[in-house]
Amino acid sequence: MIEYSRQPHYLVAVDCIVFGFDGEHLKILLVKRGLEPEINKWSLMGGFVGADESPDDAANRVLKKMTGLEGVYLEQMQIYGEPTRDPIERTLSVGYFALIDIHKYEAQLNDDYEAEWFLINERPKLIFDHNQMVADARTKLRYKAALHPILFEMLPKKFTIPQLHILFEEVNDTKIDTRNFSRKITSTGLLIKLAEKDKTGSKKGAFYFKLDKKKYAANAQAFLNLMPNLKS
Amino acid sequence: MIEYSRQPHYLVAVDCIVFGFDGEHLKILLVKRGLEPEINKWSLMGGFVGADESPDDAANRVLKKMTGLEGVYLEQMQIYGEPTRDPIERTLSVGYFALIDIHKYEAQLNDDYEAEWFLINERPKLIFDHNQMVADARTKLRYKAALHPILFEMLPKKFTIPQLHILFEEVNDTKIDTRNFSRKITSTGLLIKLAEKDKTGSKKGAFYFKLDKKKYAANAQAFLNLMPNLKS
């Protein structure tokens, strides 16, 4: 029997930065940690990678367990592996970010876990290196969203242009001109205008749009250019 | 003493996709695996993550050991963690890609390891999931290089525009118009024209350029747009 002689073995975990959008602000979903050390402190949703699952599987499992949601948009970010990052025992953690429709989550709310949405800029201090993970996730989200139409994952199936607009501004932490944004986003050809209007925000109402699923699938891996130029 | 009760522990490794450029083609550096299983088969440069080092540290150590080079451009790609990816024992591997100046390497050649450059498109079959890793690395390199001026890392300090041109074509596996490329790359303001010429390639000779280190440091994290538009 071949063996890899006496190499050290480690725990491997996953941690998920769950982003949501309430129509006004970007939020993240945090939980109160359920085990020592740092029990009852706010932390990211996480868990250990089981013997018969990949890290991707584990992240999906953790999300399902804690939010009740399946098929969530999930993207591997990077690994966190400083030898001393966990004070108890060496644990490497694979960071993921997830994009979920905040309203779907509320419908699925699972009270077994004390989870709570926080404004991205008003979140509590987190345990270990989770603060760094959140910062990294924001950066990664920004990059990804500049080239790929993924922010739709945080909106309901029917959404309006003003909603999208605010979401893009939140993610990029900048103001975007209404006219230019509208022009750019419609020119992708990814949006289908519906007859119905959303009247909750104004008297005039804003037309609902939905994603063109076919084009979305085709373009999800393509380079787009969804943000104003950040070159200068 | 707090413990994470009976969670499974795994081996954690790093594997590096080392890219180089010989002036004509994109290449990767492979080694003959030195341990069972699959001993003497071609594989990526890799090694286990030691007890007192992070995966990043481990990748740098492995590169130093196998190529003699330090301070190499190294970027974490993703983790490979399918439960059965290593037939002997569960091992998760963190994939990195490295960009090195092929000539520097030749100067540092370390004969302790049977390493060899292969044309990216004529490489041998690799062990385990290393073929997938190479494919992923190419994709990631393409993305990164479209926004960030990192391909210079594969060129000598003094390089010519035609060299850069070929390198961009190789990485993106496409033809790029000479005039448009030249216009775009010089408009970044990252290049400093030298008085000297490289006469090896032609009678006329091509002017050498070097990187503007200051601007490079400032722009390395900025969005550029170094590739022809891939939107359509």
Next chain:
DNA sequence: AATATTAATTGTCAAAACGACAATTAATAT
């Protein structure tokens, strides 16, 4: 019924970037 209010929607224009295209130049070789 007319008017006020509010947010959504749309238009213009000058500047910049783009993509497609080939002629000119600087050196060496004949």
Next chain:
DNA sequence: ATATTAATTGTCGTTTTGACAATTAATATT
């Protein structure tokens, strides 16, 4: 002096961009 070869550079019409505010569609108010 001429031929050869690869490097370098220029034009132009089209598209995209960014900066700018007026118009529209509905409800609420008078």
